[in-house]
Structure formats: structure tokens, C-alpha cells
Amino acid sequence: MSEHTELGPGEREKLAALRNLAPPPALEASIAAELRRRGLLAPARRRGIVALRIGAAAAAAVVLFAAGMAAGRRADAGAPASPVSDLPEFALLLRELPAGVETGKREEDLVAEYRNWAMEVAAQGRLELGAKLAEAGRLLSGSRPAMVSESVSQPGAGLAGLFIVRAADYDAAVELARGCPHLGYGGTIEVRAIEGSGKERS
Amino acid sequence: MEGPAGDEAGDRGLVEAFLRRRTEAAFSVLYGRYAPRTYGLIVRLLGPLGGRAEDVFQETWIRAIEGLPRFAWRSSLATWLAGIAVNCCREERRRIGAGEAGDFDAPLEEVALAPGDPLGRVQLGRAIDRLPAGYREVLVLHDVEGFTHEEIAGQLGIDPGTSRSQLHRARRAVREALLRGGVARHE
Numbered sequence: 478m479s480e481h482t483e484l485g486p487g488e489r490e491k492l493a494a495l496r497n498l499a500p501p502p503a504l505e506a507s508i509a510a511e512l513r514r515r516g517l518l519a520p521a522r523r524r525g526i527v528a529l530r531i532g533a534a535a536a537a538a539v540v541l542f543a544a545g546m547a548a549g550r551r552a553d554a555g556a557p558a559s560p561v562s563d564l565p566e567f568a569l570l571l572r573e574l575p576a577g578v579e580t581g582k583r584e585e586d587l588v589a590e591y592r593n594w595a596m597e598v599a600a601q602g603r604l605e606l607g608a609k610l611a612e613a614g615r616l617l618s619g620s621r622p623a624m625v626s627e628s629v630s631q632p633g634a635g636l637a638g639l640f641i642v643r644a645a646d647y648d649a650a651v652e653l654a655r656g657c658p659h660l661g662y663g664g665t666i667e668v669r670a671i672e673g674s675g676k677e678r679s
Numbered sequence: 680m681e682g683p684a685g686d687e688a689g690d691r692g693l694v695e696a697f698l699r700r701r702t703e704a705a706f707s708v709l710y711g712r713y714a715p716r717t718y719g720l721i722v723r724l725l726g727p728l729g730g731r732a733e734d735v736f737q738e739t740w741i742r743a744i745e746g747l748p749r750f751a752w753r754s755s756l757a758t759w760l761a762g763i764a765v766n767c768c769r770e771e772r773r774r775i776g777a778g779e780a781g782d783f784d785a786p787l788e789e790v791a792l793a794p795g796d797p798l799g800r801v802q803l804g805r806a807i808d809r810l811p812a813g814y815r816e817v818l819v820l821h822d823v824e825g826f827t828h829e830e831i832a833g834q835l836g837i838d839p840g841t842s843r844s845q846l847h848r849a850r851r852a853v854r855e856a857l858l859r860g861g862v863a864r865h866e
Contacts, residue, residue: 484822484850491803492822498719500736505710508740509703517744519701561692562699592711599708600689602696 561602564643566674567650570667571659573637590658598642598653606641637664641671690756694747710740716757716824717764723819724768726808731771739767754833758826762834765816772812806853814849821846 484492512518598604640657644650647668654666693712697705717739722732742763750759807815807823816835820826821842828839828846835842 489822491800493825494800495723495804495807495823496719496825497715498722499715500718501733504733504736505707505714508710508737509706511737511741512706512744513703515741515745517701517741518703518706596708596712597689599696599705600686600692602692604696 566671569640571638572665603643609638739764806856817845818849
């Protein structure tokens with residue numbers, strides 16, 4: 478047997494291909510439950526797993542992961558400040574895709590696409606919230622007593638979901654939003670500063 | 680070989696985001712980034728004890744989250760996580776009584792080849808699974824996961840020179856096992 482045991486190119490590729498193996502899906506929840514039991518994870522308050530439906534006709538849900546806290550809470554007093562966490566917050570309002578839009582992609586590929594974008598934003602410490610809005614809700618209008626009716630999100634018009642991100646200013650928030658795959662499927666994203674969240678500049 | 684260290688700035692952001700509020704959402708992002716890598720590593724390290732992978736994987740993540748506040752970034756997050764996985768796998772082997780990690784001299788079994796590429800992925804995986812635990816650790820950490828000998832030395836508690844020499848022996852052992860299996864099939 479040769480003393481030279483360096484890997485050939487084919488061997489190197491085959492060995493590297495053994496890397497990464499998807500764990501059983503149920504393990505994540507099991508681990509999270511154990512972490513929560515040990516006090517290593519905050520009590521469940523609000524779902525961090527959000528879904529965004531693509532297109533009026535799509536039946537599949539796209540799963541995104543938010544790395545921040547629920548809207549309405551602000552930084553813990555004892556938490557160490559970091560430059561990103563001092564930046565103002567902007568809401569990215571995702572509207573439903575126009576009717577009849579087909580992504581042409583498998584659900585798992587869409588999931589991966591949205592997830593990868595959310596993870597990139599989260600990795601920068603900029604993602605505070607990601608949330609899907611239900612397709613039907615309640616609409617209040619008029620003076621008290623307000624009329625209450627059912628509202629149903631319309632293709633191309635209704636709000637499908639939102640993200641809250643941190644950015645230095647509108648230009649930076651817009652640049653962040655450009656990377657969202659929602660735009661690639663013909664969707665619309667409205668960027669709005671959250672007043673009082675920082676020194677936002679238009 | 681390209682090292683396994685990920686984007687440190689990105690990892691720091693994820694870790695800081697998690698430690699800031701410890702939300703399940705923040706954990707989920709961190710988990711999503713490293714779960715496949717960690718699980719694959721544990722399955723490979725356990726070899727024939729792969730049926731224990733889920734329990735060891737859970738223990739690895741619990742220890743990692745426990746230790747995150749004290750992680751000083753002297754290595755990459757990937758290297759640190761792998762070190763925890765190595766220790767958990769070793770403890771599992773000891774608990775089951777499956778032999779010590781440094782069992783480099785145990786006899787190798789041949790690995791029967793399947794038709795087709797003699798170094799196919801399945802056969803390669805089996806050959807690695809049948810290595811003595813010590814050989815398997817070094818080969819998996821270096822050739823599969825891409826860690827350097829210096830990183831492996833820290834993870835296994837050996838010096839880099841030992842890691843290099845054991846890697847060469849491990850590679851030779853894998854090739855011999857595959858060749859013997861191929862010869863046996865064709866006889």
C-alpha cells in the first residue's frame with residue numbers, strides 16, 4: 478500500500494459530500510422544549526415561526542424564522558447595547574402577490590429561499606420580527622360604536638406579512654428589502670419607518 | 680482543504696441576537712444554520728452506534744446553549760460546536776461500553792462493495808463507520824468536516840502531529856477495507 482495517502486480530487490469530493498445530514502424535523506421542537514424546561518429559552522409568547530403564502534392560488538406555506546422579539550417590546554434594560562440594536566426600525570410590509578402568479582418552484586425551494594434571506598438579515602442582527610398575517614380578519618370603521626366586518630386579504634392588495642428590521646435610514650432599509658425574494662415573484666414591499674424607534678431619516 | 684469556519688460576523692450576530700432575548704425564534708435561526716452539520720458529524724462519529732445519534736444530538740445542543748454565554752470566540756462557532764459533539768459522542772461510547780476513542784489498533788472489517796463506483800458514497804460511509812473510533816474521529820473531523828489538525832488537536836486532546844499521523848493511517852485503513860471488500864466480491 479502506498480505511503481502517500483493524500484486525497485485525490487474525487488475522494489475529497491466524496492468525503493465532503495458526507496457532511497451535513499438533516500436531523501429528524503421533530504428534534505428541534507424537542508430540544509427547544511428541553512431548553513425551555515431548563516430555563517435556557519424564554520417562555521413561549523409569540524410564534525417565532527411565521528409563514529408567508531406566495532400567490533393567491535398557492536396552497537403551500539413558506540416558513541420563515543425570525544430572530545428578534547415581538548413588536549411592541551423594546552430592548553431589555555440589562556441587555557448589552559450594540560450598534561445595530563441602536564438603529565431605527567423599519568416595517569417591511571409585504572403585499573399579496575397578484576392573482577394567478579405561479580412561482581414555478583417547489584415548496585421546499587421557496588421555504589429555503591425565504592429562510593435564507595431571513596437568516597442573512599438575522600445574522601446581521603437586523604431582523605426584529607417576521608410575521609404572517611391571517612388571510613381574513615376584522616375591519617373596524619366609522620365612529621363609535623364602530624362597524625365591525627370581516628376583512629379578507631385580496632390578491633395584489635392585502636397585506637400578507639411583515640418584517641421589522643433595523644437600518645440606518647430609508648436608503649439602507651430599502652437596500653435590505655431589495656434582497657427579499659418576495660420581489661422576485663412580483664410582490665410589493667412597502668417600507669415604513671417606525672416613528673420613535675430611532676433617528677430615522679427619509 | 681477549505682476550512683469549516685463559517686462567517687464569524689454572521690455567527691456573532693446570531694449568537695448575540697439569541698443571548699439578547701433567548702427567544703425560540705432566535706434559537707431556531709441558530710439551529711437552522713448548524714443542525715445539519717452537527718447531526719451529520721455525530722452520525723459519522725458514532726459509526727455503528729448511529730442509532731444513538733438523536734439523543735447525542737440533543738445533548739450536544741443543550742450543552743452548547745448552556746455554554747454559549749461563556750464562549751469567548753477563540754475558535755469558530757463551528758469548531759466549538761464540533762468539540763462539544765465529539766465529547767458527547769465519546770461519553771456515549773463510554774456509557775455503552777463500546778471502547779475508548781483511542782482504540783487505533785482494533786482490527787478492521789472489510790466493507791463489501793456495491794456494484795458501481797468502488798468509492799461510492801454509501802460504501803465510503805460504511806467503511807468509515809467500521810473504523811476504530813480513534814481513526815474515525817480524525818478522518819471525519821479532517822476529511823469530512825474540514826477542520827485543521829490544530830483544531831482537531833484541541834477537540835480531541837491530542838497534538839497536531841498525532842492528528843496528522845492518525846489521519847494517514849485512517850485513510851489507508853479505509854482504502855484497504857474498500858479494496859478487500861472489492862476483491863472478496865470479485866473472487
